[in-house]
Structure formats: structure tokens, C-alpha cells
Amino acid sequence: MASVRRKPTISAGWKTQIACAAVLLVALFPAPGYMVKSDDFKRCDQSAFCVRQRAYADFADKVYNDSKDSRLSPYELVAGSLKFDEKAGLVTASLLDAENKIPFSLSVSLLERNTARVQIKETRPVKSRYELSGDLALASELPKSVPISSSTNSKDSSETTVVFGEKKQNSLVIRAKPFAFSLSVNNVPAVTFNEHGYFYYEHWREKDVAAGLANQDASSSSGDLVVETGITDDEEKKLKEALNKDLWEETFKSTTDSKPNGPASMGFDISFPGSSNVYGLPEHAANFSLLPTRGKGKVYDDPYRLYNLDVAEYILDSPMALYGSIPFMFSHKKGVSAGLYWMNAAEMWVDVEKHDESDILSKASKWLPFGSHKAPKASTTAHWMAESGAFDVFIFLGTKPMDIFDSFTALTGRPVLPQHFAVAYHQCRWNYIDEQDVADVDANFDKFDIPYDVLWLDIEHTDGKRYFTWDSAKFPNSEQMQNNLAVKGRKMVTIIDPHIKRDDSYKVYKEAKDLGIFIKDKNGNDVDGWCWPGSSSWIDYTDEKARKYWAERFKFSEYKGSTPSLFTWNDMNEPSVFTGPEITMPKDALHNGGVEHRDVHNVYGTLLHRSSYEGHLLRSDNKERPFILSRAFFAGTQRYGAIWTGDNFAKWDHLEASVPMLLSVGTSGVVFSGADVGGFFGNPEPDLLVRWYQVAAFQPFFRAHAHIDTKRREPWLFGEPYTSLIRAAIRERYKILPYIYTLFAEATRSGAPIMRPLLAEFPEDEATFAIGDQFMLGSGILVKPVISKDQESVNVYVPQASVWYDYHTHAKLAASTSGHVTIKTPQERIPVLLRGGSIIPRRERVRRASNLMLRDPYTLWVALDQQGQAHGELYADDGHTFQYQENKYILSALSYTHNTLSSTLHTTQTSAPSESTITEVGSRVERLVIVGLKTAPKRVVVTEGGKKSDREVLVESEKLADGLVRVTLRDPAVIVGREWEVKLEF
Structure with a gap:
């Protein structure tokens, strides 16, 4: 279904009908090639807090460039306030906005999976900020804390270093004045905070108090700062105007946001030294490696926006907000990966800026990374800006992207295992x-x-x-x-949508109204807006009572x-x-408890x-x-x-x-x-x-x-x-369902994506870091789409760390010095490659629905690597219940080494599956296809449960165009769920 609006049922007064008609007219009669009306949605310069935060960043850049120093950021730790709880893995301090004399508290919690949680709160707030809490935001409980291994101060006490992690591989360096911190992995900097001085926290205030630097006069420290750095009076005036923009009320088109709590935005910069690419921030119709929105070389004028919106026929190559928002970003360079999650559900904008070596050397080499005079070759900075909510940031460290996916989903929740269908x-x-x-x-x-x-x-x-x-x-x-x-x-x-038709004869509406579980407008009345049914209200799912009511429907x-x-x-x-x-x-609009x-x-x-x-x-x-x-x-x-x-x-x-x-x-x-x-x-x-x-x-x-x-x-x-x-194409999907279902099972354990960027599988290959137009399905299959009409061939990047085979013919791809190969694309196929070293479980008997295939026998594709080895997994359960949580499943580790294919119990399965489980969800293997052999075997020996089988296995071999041999072993009669070996003798 969609968002191109059709005329809803008319049940309101004529004034409401006219107002709705104005909104819906274009959608009712779309012209050919009609695209989304961009002016229906805000740009940064139409979003007051985005204007304020960007203006502050521009000011920080100006000061920074003039002074060649970052010490002009007004946020600093209060002397002597930094404290450690070594056993609890907790660092705390008092933080001061020296310009506005606003005190804050800082806490850094060091957690398992190389995670650091950073929270900054006003010490004496006028009111409490909304915090996502409990299972509204997290899987269940926070990861456990890890102890601090050691802490040391620099000679001048300006910096403090904390070492943590199971292998003491992580370090946190906190600088007191101006406040900043960095995190490193194995002494290699991974992230830095407030490197550029963009940290700007709009404290709660009464309505007659202006915001931030806008309240400072010429005699204040802000005024002195302007004089020292050569900021002109005109530039200072513009900054104050920007920082005063729409603090207590904001109008977009014909709608005014009353903003009763005033300004409450937060912004900060986070940099990834040595990383040329950052990823994440879905959802945008844009590059996988995020393009710059700030600084030299910027591609977009607006930051990436995170604000869930109904955008029909969305614009491509754009940072505008779409339907989903995940305030998560990660970066990777050889040897180090890092990620950031801001646990905040308010509107956000995120600028991305790329810095080359000359930028870094001229600006920050003397203190970045802290304690080092060696600047990285490149860096990427993200400027995060949120309208409201809490400053609650998680930073994840690792040596490869898969580490970050694991840590992030351990925090926010592992993917649920779907039913097989x-x-x-x-x-x-x-x-x-x-x-x-x-x-x-x-x-x-x-x-x-x-x-x-x-x-x-x-x-x-x-x-x-x-x-x-x-x-x-x-x-x-x-x-x-x-x-x-x-x-x-x-x-x-x-389909079941959240808008509830306002009709007292409609049971759901009447009951929800009587229970008082609809979202309220600013005046305390049930929201009355228009959607598909016409006049509608929306249930407040932040209310546990409302969620319970909805579930019972x-x-x-x-x-x-x-x-x-x-x-x-x-x-x-x-x-x-x-x-x-x-x-x-x-x-x-108001939610349960008066939350906006x-x-x-x-x-x-x-x-x-x-x-x-x-x-x-x-x-x-x-x-x-x-x-x-x-x-x-x-x-x-x-x-x-x-x-x-x-x-x-x-x-x-x-x-x-x-x-x-x-x-x-x-x-x-x-x-x-x-x-x-x-x-x-x-x-x-x-x-x-x-x-x-x-x-x-x-x-x-x-x-x-x-x-x-x-x-x-x-x-x-x-x-x-x-x-x-x-x-x-559809039948091919059904053949590889065992492989895809196994990938879903893997995701429930580690958060590993089903569809992966190449850098996830090849974190040492820098050529993969910016690739987003091809992908891996799991670790074993590479796919490159055909994206234009009558395209006869496609250029594919093929990482040279692996052997590759054509998915359709099983012929080995010729080596390429550049890693790029041209693959023909006749109408019946797109480039799909098998990665050497992979074992792909399949079912070749395609039936009209997948559940009818659950007990059918398996075929295993074994694609050998340079060493003549291959590895894989095979997961099976009943396909629909939660009995897998009671160990009623099969997870086999498959391995081909020394000319022997073996199936053993996977290390993550706590105990071997019972015979009843094997009977219920296991199946026999009817065919083994081994790709990449130099010659055909003379004999095959099958061993199951420690006993050799006297069954004769039919061996078929075919010499392919690459000179290698594909061998098919028919009906080895081994059972998935049991341990067995199939040995090839040459």
C-alpha cells in the first residue's frame, strides 16, 4: 500500500473537507512521472534546531581555523571532579558550560563487547528530559560492566587514560579543558569526541532566558573570545540571531509547533581518525558509504535527516528523511572498526565531513589522537544534532565490522527468527x-x-x-x-494500520476512546487527523495499557x-x-505521562x-x-x-x-x-x-x-x-532457502546481516570499503545487479583474497590483477558468484510452497578455496514454533578438509540434538557437489556414527572450461543432525 493519497471518506464538516482537499489534491490527480513534493518536508534551514546547531558548528570552525586551537570550546571538566569506580567500570565527572555557567554530570560506563556508554545530564535541570528506557529501546538488560584495568594521568594532568577490555586492548582518554575524549583499540585511535568543538547542549530554561551564546554581551567571555579570534561584530550578530531562531514557537507552512518546553537540542561531533568512510543512518535513498554534507567536497547541502516520514515516490540520491530512522553509524579502517548509537527517538540531522591528510595536519596534528603527534592519513567527522531527548550515546569498538554488528544488536536486540515461510x-x-x-x-x-x-x-x-x-x-x-x-x-x-476511524459504531475506536489510550493534541483532546478512513485517531503505543489492548485485538x-x-x-x-x-x-501532541x-x-x-x-x-x-x-x-x-x-x-x-x-x-x-x-x-x-x-x-x-x-x-x-x-528466479530462491534460513539463525546469535557489504567479509581489502552496488548473501555468495536496459555485461569487483566460481556454471573465474572482472549478463542471469571455501546447503526439489519442502533431502555445494578446503553451516528446525529455544533444532558445522567432508555438532549448540529432533527436523543428504577439484576421486568412503558404511556412492565427474573438475556424489545417505564423514580417495 502507499502514500499517494486518495480521497478519504467524507464525514467531517465542509471546512475540514476543504483543508483536506488542499493537502490531497496533487495525489488525487498525479501527473505522469509525478515525484514527491520536496517542499512538503523540511530542509535544515527550515528546522530551527538544525539552524542553531549548524550555526554553532560554523562558529566553532571559524574560531578553530583562526586560532588553530580547539581550546575555545566552553565545555570543561570541573577540576578534581573526575572519579573512577574500577570494579564497576564507571568514570564520572562534573562538566561545566563555562559560557553559561550551567553544570552537567558526565558518566562513562564501560561494558562488555567493547562498549562504552556516555551520558551527559544537567545537574540542576528546570525539568526532566525524556529518556528512552527499558525495553522500549533495549533488548532487555544492559551488557554487564567490565572493570577498569588501569588509569593514568598525563604529566600536566590535562588528560586521563583509562584502559579496559578483556585483553586490555581498549583505552579511553579524557581531556579536561576543553572537554573531549577519544577511544582507541590496540593503541590505534577509533573515535574522538568534540575534536572540532561542536558540542552544544541547550539547557532547559524559562521562556524569558535566551539560548546559549546569544545571551552573552560584549564584556562576557564570549565577547572576549570574539575579539581574540578576529570574529567581526557582524559575524557575532548573525550567530546570536541564529542561536535565537524559533526558540519557543516554530511555523512550517501552515502549521505552528507550540514548543511549550522551549529549546532543548543537543549537538556534538564524533570523528573517526584514519577512516575515509562511514555507514548507517538509515533510511535514505543514498550511497551505502555516506557522502559528505559539509566542508570541501560536499555532495549534499542538507545533512542526513532522521525523522520517520511518509514519502511517496521518494527522491533518489538524497539525504532527506524516509520511513525509518536508526541513529546508528559505523566506520572501518584496516584493523579497527567503531560504531555509535544515540539512544534518542527525537528528530535528528547528521552532517558528514571528510578530511584529507592536509586538513588534519593543519588543524589538529598536535593533539589528535591525544598524546600523539602523528596524524592519520584521513578522517571522517559526523556532526550529530537532535531536537530533544537525552544525551545517551553508546560507542562500540572492534577490529572488524562484524564486531560492531554483534555489539549493537546485543544492546538493541538480536533479530527474531522468522517462520520458514x-x-x-x-x-x-x-x-x-x-x-x-x-x-x-x-x-x-x-x-x-x-x-x-x-x-x-x-x-x-x-x-x-x-x-x-x-x-x-x-x-x-x-x-x-x-x-x-x-x-x-x-x-x-x-494490512492493519495505526489510524483508527473515528466512528462510535466501530468497536476498536469506541473501546480505545473509552480507555483513553489515543494520542492527545496539545489541548488534551484525542488527535483528530485524516488518513485512509477519513477522520482518524491514533493509539498511543508508548502506553503499556494501550499496547496490551492492541495485542488483544x-x-x-x-x-x-x-x-x-x-x-x-x-x-x-x-x-x-x-x-x-x-x-x-x-x-x-501528547503521549502517556504528558510526553511530547x-x-x-x-x-x-x-x-x-x-x-x-x-x-x-x-x-x-x-x-x-x-x-x-x-x-x-x-x-x-x-x-x-x-x-x-x-x-x-x-x-x-x-x-x-x-x-x-x-x-x-x-x-x-x-x-x-x-x-x-x-x-x-x-x-x-x-x-x-x-x-x-x-x-x-x-x-x-x-x-x-x-x-x-x-x-x-x-x-x-x-x-x-x-x-x-x-x-x-523465484525457483532459485526456493533452492537456496536452507542457506538463507541458516543465515537467519546466525543473525539471531550475532546480529550478522543476511545481506552484507563486501567490507564485512573482507575487512582487510580497502577496495571494498566504499562499495555499495554489490553485496554478499551471507559469506558464500556474491551478487551484482543488472541496473540498466539491454546491459550485456557488468563490471564486478571480486576480492582477490578468495577463489571465485560462477554460480551458474561452477567454472572458476580467472584471476584479475585489479580485482575487477567483466561478466556477461544474458537475459537469463545476473552476476552471481560462489566464494571458494564455502559450503552452500540447498534443496533442489522445488514445491509449490516452502513448508512442503521442509523434509526434502539436501544438496550441498562445496566450493573449494586455494587450500582445497571449505566450511559452512546448516540449521534446521520445525519452521514455525519456538521449540528451537528448547534445543529442538539442528545446527551442523560442515567442513571439507583433507579430501573429507564432515558434519559435526556446531560449537554454539549446547548439546547434541535428540533422536526425536533428528527424526522430526532432520533430512538425508541426497547429493554432494564439489567444485574446484583437479581430478575425480576413485573411491568414496562414508562413515556415520563412527561406523563405515558399505553403501556404494555413485560418483559423477565433469571437466569444466577452467580445466578443473566438478564432482557429484549421489546419495551418500548421511543424515543432517548426525555426525558423519564422506572421504574422497584419489
């Missing part, structure tokens, strides 16, 4: 119009021998956009419809017409409010996602794993399910953009993500649709979706050769 192919459209349409689509998948697992219904299936209901004329027998799919192993998903006794095979899609949950500022909720919406905006959609997830647990008595798709997301969304990239377009450049977008989301914790195959808006030409299917088959969430005004595009509608090409 959810990893397969989904068919969706706005809208399948009635039960006959559903039956016809389902039958045609069988007719054309195309597997699929889930059929989706959009908003038109409801009774007048009343969620948890059915249109009785179009879907009079909803349970039977679902059961007809279920007997084939298939599921259904229905999913009970089969409440959601009439639902069955256990029905799952849920939460759309429009940014939240989208057609008549609101920037098509969302007013910031001064500005403080919780970015987490709202995730709290809906969570509540729906808990509803599915409730309906199955915590036995069945839920499947919930959400459009909005935040840090921790991975605990509840999948997301997609929203309302994209049927264009080649949107196909291209999907790869870096999904890489950014996946490396920020939300590993279960995808983009609408074919593009949501518009009508894809057949070859674009084919190319999209070919790449999406190797991405985590695989769903085709289309707008209500587009032509039907089910896979069989384009005729040959397109139907066969799409069929082949």
Missing part, C-alpha cells in the same frame, strides 16, 4: 479485490509452476478502512479463503474471520497523518510493530513465531520482524538504489528487509521486472508489490520468455 516468496498488490481474485491468482501460480508462500491483502479488504474487519461483500468467507491457501502450505497477510475471538495462517502488515506507522505537518503527527510526540516520534512505528508482534504471541499462547511487516522502524525493530523500503518506483534507478538502501538497513540491525519487486509505482517494462526478480531472489525479504493504479503484473502476465525467466 516468511523467508520465501510473497505476492502482494493494492489490492486483490475479492475472494475469486485470490483464488484465481493462487491457481495461476500452480498452473504456471511458480512457487509462492504468501498472498497479501491491502486496505480494500476491510469494511470501510476499519482494521480487524472484512468487506463482507468482497470477502464473505475469509476463513475458508485462508484455509484454501493453508491446505497448500500457503499463508495470507492482511489479534485474538481469534476478537479478529473475526482470522485464522492461524493469517499474518500482519503494519503500514503508515511513521505515523502518516495526511493533514499533519510534514504529513505526520504534530510534535506538540517530538520525543518519541521515531520509535512510534516500532512500538506498533511490537504490539502487533505481542498480539500474535498472545493468539497462539506463545507457541507460534509471528510474522509482522512494518514500514516505519527504529533501533530494535529487528526484535519484531521485517521492514521494506517503502513506496519505490518501477524504474531502473530505483532497482539500483535498493541495494545500498538494504545494506544500510541490514548493517544497522534490521536484517530482515527488502524492496518492492518491480517498483510500487508505475508499470515496469518486462526486462526491468525480470532483472528485479533476479536480484531480489538473493535478498532477505522477497515480495512483489504494486500500486492500485498500476497494471496487473503477476509473473505469468508478460508471456515468454519473461514468465520462464521470472519462474527461474
